[in-house]
Amino acid sequence: MKNYIIIILxxxxxxxxxxxxxxxxxxxxxxxxxxxxxxxIYIDKIEGKTxxxxxxxxxxDQKDLTFYPHVLPVLVGTxxxxxxxxxxxxxxxxxxxxxxxxxxxxxxKGQKRNFxxxxxxxxxxxxxxxxEMEAWVLAVExxxxxxxxxxxxxxxxxxxxxxxxxxxxxxxxxxxxVKVTVPDKGNVTQDFLIKK
Ligand SMILES: [Cu+2]
Numbered sequence: 001m002k003n004y005i006i007i008i009l010x011x012x013x014x015x016x017x018x019x020x021x022x023x024x025x026x027x028x029x030x031x032x033x034x035x036x037x038x039x040x041i042y043i044d045k046i047e048g049k050t051x052x053x054x055x056x057x058x059x060x061d062q063k064d065l066t067f068y069p070h071v072l073p074v075l076v077g078t079x080x081x082x083x084x085x086x087x088x089x090x091x092x093x094x095x096x097x098x099x100x101x102x103x104x105x106x107x108x109k110g111q112k113r114n115f116x117x118x119x120x121x122x123x124x125x126x127x128x129x130x131x132e133m134e135a136w137v138l139a140v141e142x143x144x145x146x147x148x149x150x151x152x153x154x155x156x157x158x159x160x161x162x163x164x165x166x167x168x169x170x171x172x173x174x175x176x177x178v179k180v181t182v183p184d185k186g187n188v189t190q191d192f193l194i195k196k
Pocket of ligand 1: 065089090091127128129130133
């Protein structure tokens with residue numbers, strides 16, 4: 001019995017060491033746009049690793065004829081619930097292949113319909129009723145993603161130590177991928193310039 005306890009203690013130490021790492025932090029500057037908000041920064045793939053999607057669905061609201069949030073990154077396999085908070089009917093659909101070109105139809109205020117993003121995907125969300133409505137869902141293959149604040153600052157928390165390809169997505173602007181190395185302990189800073 002004692003041996004088991006020692007083994008479990010040793011294993012838990014190992015797991016802790018293996019999980020060590022830090023945050024990836026930085027600032028995105030935009031050339032050709034008023035700001036670098038709503039930019040997604042993510043590690044798109046880690047060879048040999050898959051991640052379990054969250055049990056809880058994420059929410060995209062439709063309020064005042066606008067989707068909230070405008071940009072929603074999710075882990076592949078995540079269910080997104082589309083809430084209608086307006087008195088009018090909307091009709092959410094996506095024209096993108098990676099979503100199977102879904103069309104959720106229309107539903108009344110206070111109700112939700114959902115879609116599960118089972119493939120890596122950059123998908124635009126549109127409304128058949130209101131052509132000005134537009135939002136984006138990015139389904140990525142790791143849980144290491146974030147969206148910039150309106151000043152372009154970002155933090156991806158608790159990334160295990162290792163070297164990764166960091167990608168940037170913005171609906172209008174681009175940046176090259178960058179390799180980053182998260183040390184065993186501490187943060188790594190990576191800034192980007194996004195442009196046309
Ligand atoms: Cu609408």
